[in-house]
Amino acid sequence: MYKVFINGYGIIGSRLASVLSKDNETKLVGIAKYSPDEKTQDAINRGYRVFVPNKHIKEFKKNNFDIAGNIEEAVIESDLVIDASSEGNGYKNKVKYYRPFGKKAIFQGGEDRYGKKSVAEIIHNSRINYDKTKGKDFVIQGSCNVTGMGKIIQPLIENYKDSIKRFDVNLIRRWADLEDKKEVKDSIEWDKDPHHQDDFKDIVPNINLYVDALKVPSRMMHLHQMTIRFSKSPPSKDALLKIFQDEFGVAILNNAKGTGEIRKKAIELKFEHGDTNMVHIHSELIRVQEDILKISYSDDQTGMVIPENYLLIQSMLGKKPRNEAIKLCDKLFGLKRKKKVLEKTYY
Numbered sequence: 001m002y003k004v005f006i007n008g009y010g011i012i013g014s015r016l017a018s019v020l021s022k023d024n025e026t027k028l029v030g031i032a033k034y035s036p037d038e039k040t041q042d043a044i045n046r047g048y049r050v051f052v053p054n055k056h057i058k059e060f061k062k063n064n065f066d067i068a069g070n071i072e073e074a075v076i077e078s079d080l081v082i083d084a085s086s087e088g089n090g091y092k093n094k095v096k097y098y099r100p101f102g103k104k105a106i107f108q109g110g111e112d113r114y115g116k117k118s119v120a121e122i123i124h125n126s127r128i129n130y131d132k133t134k135g136k137d138f139v140i141q142g143s144c145n146v147t148g149m150g151k152i153i154q155p156l157i158e159n160y161k162d163s164i165k166r167f168d169v170n171l172i173r174r175w176a177d178l179e180d181k182k183e184v185k186d187s188i189e190w191d192k193d194p195h196h197q198d199d200f201k202d203i204v205p206n207i208n209l210y211v212d213a214l215k216v217p218s219r220m221m222h223l224h225q226m227t228i229r230f231s232k233s234p235p236s237k238d239a240l241l242k243i244f245q246d247e248f249g250v251a252i253l254n255n256a257k258g259t260g261e262i263r264k265k266a267i268e269l270k271f272e273h274g275d276t277n278m279v280h281i282h283s284e285l286i287r288v289q290e291d292i293l294k295i296s297y298s299d300d301q302t303g304m305v306i307p308e309n310y311l312l313i314q315s316m317l318g319k320k321p322r323n324e325a326i327k328l329c330d331k332l333f334g335l336k337r338k339k340k341v342l343e344k345t346y347y
């Protein structure tokens, strides 16, 4: 059994805890909290052991929280730590805990791949480089957008490598997550240097890819508009849909009205945390125009990386073959079932 500790219990950490606590292959050592707020009680009520930094123990106890110990103790007890901290803390945690105690760690997409605060030498995308992460000590799980791009780009490369000239992607990103307390600003904001392009090129080095990113006042998922230029005629819409019909973690939906409707549907269908955990190709938006193919798909920002982190554990600790890891992942997340339900709803 893999002993895993989750360092951080926010949007991503709480989702990882839900899933790992029910997995037969994993023992969830516990979760880390840094602020003695209502989410601490939520974790305790769910039966998780809560670990806090030494300097905060008194404060948590003063607030009557039943604390299991400090972060060092949890790290020592674990085989691997999933760092689900707010962006930028991963490096500090690596230096303070993971490296000194000789523990493997998975970092999230907000951490640095290069420079002084680089946390790992590889970014994982299960559709592209799962095998390269086998047995590794430190790996970054690509962000939700990088994960989503991989699910669409890799099958296209596998089928049309010789005739694709370039990929252009506009990432239309939500301002905040549904559970986020931060205000959604009434503005469309751009990113002058989106990290997603470099992150993706780190995974697929020679790809001719250009990414622009915009943030819009919404809490409901991302939408990616991808334009693919071909050196000869692009595939037809039918040929394209055939490629994606059996893709793991990709649903093909027709006539959904928008990202908000899909998120609300996932909540209504009682998908855990209201996540679909996948990308959804919107088939009515596929366009073939001269040498160009346009694909639009929505990307469940909060859910996308949760199965990815799970697959990464199977690779880093168990060195499992990808097909075996995918089977375990599907058993736990029910992704194929969710895909079927969504495709039946929007057909």
Ligand SMILES: NC(=O)c1ccc[n+]([C@@H]2O[C@H](COP(=O)([O-])OP(=O)(O)OC[C@H]3O[C@@H](n4cnc5c(N)ncnc54)[C@H](OP(=O)(O)O)[C@@H]3O)[C@@H](O)[C@H]2O)c1
Pocket: 007, 008, 009, 010, 011, 012, 013, 032, 033, 034, 035, 036, 039, 084, 085, 086, 087, 088, 089, 093, 108, 109, 110, 111, 143, 144, 177, 301, 302, 303, 305
């Ligand atoms: N939100 C998304 O949709 C999404 C999607 C893909 C990837 N990501 C990435 O996942 C990471 C986490 O994002 P999030 O949205 O889950 O953030 P979040 O909701 O703000 O949660 C961050 C958590 O980090 C904890 N924390 C604070 N200081 C810490 C430290 N030194 N070490 C460890 N944990 C610490 C906070 O604890 P307290 O609450 O107790 O203070 C909080 O629970 C980021 O790298 C982000 O880029 C996020």
